[in-house]
Amino acid sequence: MTTALVVGVGAVGTRAARQLIDTPGISRVLLADRDIAQLREVAEILGPDAQAIDFLPGDPLPTDVGVVATALPAGLDHDVVAAAIGANVPVASSEDEHDAIDQLRALVPNAIAAGTTIVLGCGLAPGLSDVLARHAADMFDAIDEIRVARTGWAGPASVATVRHERRIAARTWHDGGWREEHPHGDNLVWFPEPIGARDCRPVTAGTALLVDAFPTVPRLSVQLGEPPRRTRFRRRFGDEGEWGACRVEVWGRRSGTFDTVVYGVVERTAVAAGTVLAVVAARLAGALEPLVSNPGIHGLAALTEPVPLLSELAQRGVRAAAFEGVSIA
Amino acid sequence: MKGFKRLLVVLGIAGAIGALARLRGKGEVAQTSGGWRELEGPDFR
Numbered sequence: 569m570t571t572a573l574v575v576g577v578g579a580v581g582t583r584a585a586r587q588l589i590d591t592p593g594i595s596r597v598l599l600a601d602r603d604i605a606q607l608r609e610v611a612e613i614l615g616p617d618a619q620a621i622d623f624l625p626g627d628p629l630p631t632d633v634g635v636v637a638t639a640l641p642a643g644l645d646h647d648v649v650a651a652a653i654g655a656n657v658p659v660a661s662s663e664d665e666h667d668a669i670d671q672l673r674a675l676v677p678n679a680i681a682a683g684t685t686i687v688l689g690c691g692l693a694p695g696l697s698d699v700l701a702r703h704a705a706d707m708f709d710a711i712d713e714i715r716v717a718r719t720g721w722a723g724p725a726s727v728a729t730v731r732h733e734r735r736i737a738a739r740t741w742h743d744g745g746w747r748e749e750h751p752h753g754d755n756l757v758w759f760p761e762p763i764g765a766r767d768c769r770p771v772t773a774g775t776a777l778l779v780d781a782f783p784t785v786p787r788l789s790v791q792l793g794e795p796p797r798r799t800r801f802r803r804r805f806g807d808e809g810e811w812g813a814c815r816v817e818v819w820g821r822r823s824g825t826f827d828t829v830v831y832g833v834v835e836r837t838a839v840a841a842g843t844v845l846a847v848v849a850a851r852l853a854g855a856l857e858p859l860v861s862n863p864g865i866h867g868l869a870a871l872t873e874p875v876p877l878l879s880e881l882a883q884r885g886v887r888a889a890a891f892e893g894v895s896i897a
Numbered sequence: 898m899k900g901f902k903r904l905l906v907v908l909g910i911a912g913a914i915g916a917l918a919r920l921r922g923k924g925e926v927a928q929t930s931g932g933w934r935e936l937e938g939p940d941f942r
Contacts, residue, residue, distance in 0.1 A: 831936070832933060875941050879941065882936075888936045888941070889935050889936060890933070890934050890936055891931060891933055892931050892932060892933075893931010894930050894931060
């Protein structure tokens with residue numbers, strides 16, 4: 569039996585903590601957040617298996633922790649991950665902002681030297697989208713392009729990250745190299761119903777994690793939809809949260825012909841992200857089979873077998889779908 | 898006063914033209930044909 573530490577009990581962290589408590593191999597969940605009032609409220613709601621502790625990024629990890637799950641605003645994961653590497657404790661992180669991801673990836677030599685497995689981008693996209701990209705990619709003999717798109721945001725910090733990513737120039741992977749694209753408007757992306765068509769814009773976000781996982785694929789891109797302005801006024805803690813969706817397109821050749829596979833997910837963004845974060849953390853801790861252990865820092869597409877993860881997520885209510893029909897290129 | 902009335906007329910005509918263009922516009926979004934099917938089975942295909 570393992571003790572898990574959840575750092576950040578916002579929209580995603582709270583759902584992740586609930587999922588971890590419901591995992592048989594996890595005996596206790598420690599919760600940490602800088603907002604003491606919210607921390608106590610969440611700990612009380614989650615019951616006796618959850619315990620609020622005094623821990624902030626930069627502090628050493630508690631001694632009995634077997635795995636860490638972080639759901640923090642962009643840029644705050646670094647100190648937690650560094651402390652976890654120092655203690656040789658695996659980490660599942662929901663970090664999805666590109667600068668923060670790059671800073672964390674700089675810790676790869678430390679993680680490898682310590683023999684610690686760190687997983688970044690454990691959310692809807694990056695996260696579940698990477699798993700679906702791997703699942704689709706396994707069907708092809710050669711892949712020409714992978715496109716990932718997401719609409720949806722889990723909480724105020726998530727909204728801020730999406731706005732930031734959409735505002736600045738995007739770096740996409742094009743013909744085996746990075747290419748900078750200045751914002752020049754949105755593209756219409758079709759998500760599963762009831763989300764339907766949404767305007768999305770190329771962003772950098774988790775593209776580097778895709779490049780790590782698919783280094784030979786010529787073109788990789790990530791797009792994000794725009795949060796409505798009313799979101800910041802509507803959201804309160806305890807809300808069920810906004811619906812979100814992701815779409816993954818893989819274009820390539822199989823059986824001698826050009827083909828495409830399109831996967832999608834519709835779920836409340838915080839629920840999907842929290843469930844993915846918890847399942848990955850549980851597998852890093854060995855509380856769920858199969859155990860995930862590969863020292864270094866990875867995205868989900870580079871680390872996990874898709875089917876067991878999709879199966880576990882489906883049992884917890886997060887289900888993916890395939891598009892059948894004619895997709896617009 | 899005369900200029901104000903002219904401005905109102907111009908705005909009214911512009912609004913009417915805009916409304917007509919919106920109603921009769923043919924700028925449709927390209928549709929995909931098909932549907933979504935939940936992944937299932939041992940291989941989740």
